[in-house]
Amino acid sequence: xxxxxxxxxxxxxxxxxxxxxxxxxxxxxxxxxxxxxxxxxxxxxxxxxxxxxxxxxxxxxxxxxxxxxxxxxxxxxxxxxxxxxxxxxxxxxxxxxxxxxxxxxxxxxxxxxxxxxxxxxxxxxxxxxxxxxxxxxxxxxxxxxxxxxxxxxxxxxxxxxxxxxxxxxxxxxxxxxxxxxxxxxxxxxxxxxxxxxxxxxxxxxxxxxxxxxxxxxxxxxxxxxxxxxxxxxxxxxxxxxxxxxxxxxxx
Numbered sequence: 001x002x003x004x005x006x007x008x009x010x011x012x013x014x015x016x017x018x019x020x021x022x023x024x025x026x027x028x029x030x031x032x033x034x035x036x037x038x039x040x041x042x043x044x045x046x047x048x049x050x051x052x053x054x055x056x057x058x059x060x061x062x063x064x065x066x067x068x069x070x071x072x073x074x075x076x077x078x079x080x081x082x083x084x085x086x087x088x089x090x091x092x093x094x095x096x097x098x099x100x101x102x103x104x105x106x107x108x109x110x111x112x113x114x115x116x117x118x119x120x121x122x123x124x125x126x127x128x129x130x131x132x133x134x135x136x137x138x139x140x141x142x143x144x145x146x147x148x149x150x151x152x153x154x155x156x157x158x159x160x161x162x163x164x165x166x167x168x169x170x171x172x173x174x175x176x177x178x179x180x181x182x183x184x185x186x187x188x189x190x191x192x193x194x195x196x197x198x199x200x201x202x203x204x205x206x207x208x209x210x211x212x213x214x215x216x217x218x219x220x221x222x223x224x225x226x227x228x229x230x231x232x233x234x235x236x237x238x239x240x241x242x243x244x245x246x247x248x249x250x251x
Contacts, residue, residue, distance in 0.1 A: 002188075002225065002228045002229075004188075004191070004192050004195055006224075007192070007221050007224040007225055007228070008195075008217075008221050010106065010224045011106075011217060011220035011221040011223070011224050012217070012220075014105055014106050014220050014223075014224075015216055015217065015220055017105075017110065018105060018110045019216060021105075021110060021112055022101075022102070022105065022216035022219070022220060023212075023213070023215075023216050024112070025098050025101050025102070025112070025115055025216075025219070026098075026212070026215035026216045026218075026219050027212065027215075028094055028098055028115065029094070029095060029098040029099075029215070029219060030212065030215055032087065032090065032091035032094050032095060088128060088131075088132060089128065092118075092127060092128050092131035092132065093116075093118035093119050093124060093127050093128065094115065094116070094118070095131070095160050096118045096127050096131065096160045096163045096164055096167070097114055097115040097116055097117050097118045097119075097164070098115055098219070099160040099161050099164050099219075099222075099223070099226075100114045100115075100117060100118075100161075100164030100165075101114040101115050102219050102220055102222065102223030103161060103164060103165075103223045103226055103227060105220070105223070106220070106223050106224055106227055107227075114164075117164075118163070118167060122168070123167040123168065126163075126167050126168050126170075126171075127163050127167045129171050130159060130163055130167075130169075130170070130171035130174045130175075131159065131160065131163070132171075133171040133172075133175065134156045134159045134171075134174070134175060137152070137156065137175070138152055138153055138156055141153075150190075151186060154182055154186040154189050154190065155178060155179045155182050155186065156175060156178050156179070157178065157182065157189070158177070158178035158181045158182060158226060158229065159174045159175060159178045161223075161226040161230075162174050162177055162178060162181075162244070165230075165244040165245055165246065166243060166244050166245045169243065169244075177233070177238070177239055180233065180238045180239075181229045181230070181232070181233050181238075182229065185229065189225070192221070192225070196214070196217075196218055199214045199217065199218075200214060202214075230244070234246075
């Protein structure tokens, strides 16, 4: 079985060779995931807009408010559609490429070109299809209840890494293989995530910017985790080197 200490020590060894490249890839992964941005800022903006609507309504009459609200809804839906499009058609391929970069860098293949590999012909739409299917299923589980959603998020978490090995594996097989890889490991993966909490707190103390410098460590550790889980999967005949497009070890 793997341990948190082993994974983190290996990740540190990798980052000593290529921290700044890993930092750039981590920035891409963080921003395309929508993890940055102030929710409170959005709330205060809405509050200001509400006051403005009230004053505006006083000037032209409340009969115009339904039209204003309708326009705001249309604009909001348009903005949401654009954001979803960027996430799906740009974010998903970059997420898979970023995860591939960290797996490859753990194997001494430090190549920034891995970040954009999913945009290649014959790969792009297969990656989008698999990642979109993963996102939809996870969203539906979160609609059911929070805890099942979190559990399924861990079950599906290896999909981007699997696609990094074989982007044409198929969306159903990618999810099925991810579930098999994480079976019996989900609680340990949750604890692994919790083990970074202290680093996140230190990053937040540094005006929040410090969190960005922690992310290469997190992603490198997750890359090491995938390598270990992939090894278990192959050893237990749950997949093959051919399916994951890996070179067979020499006898």
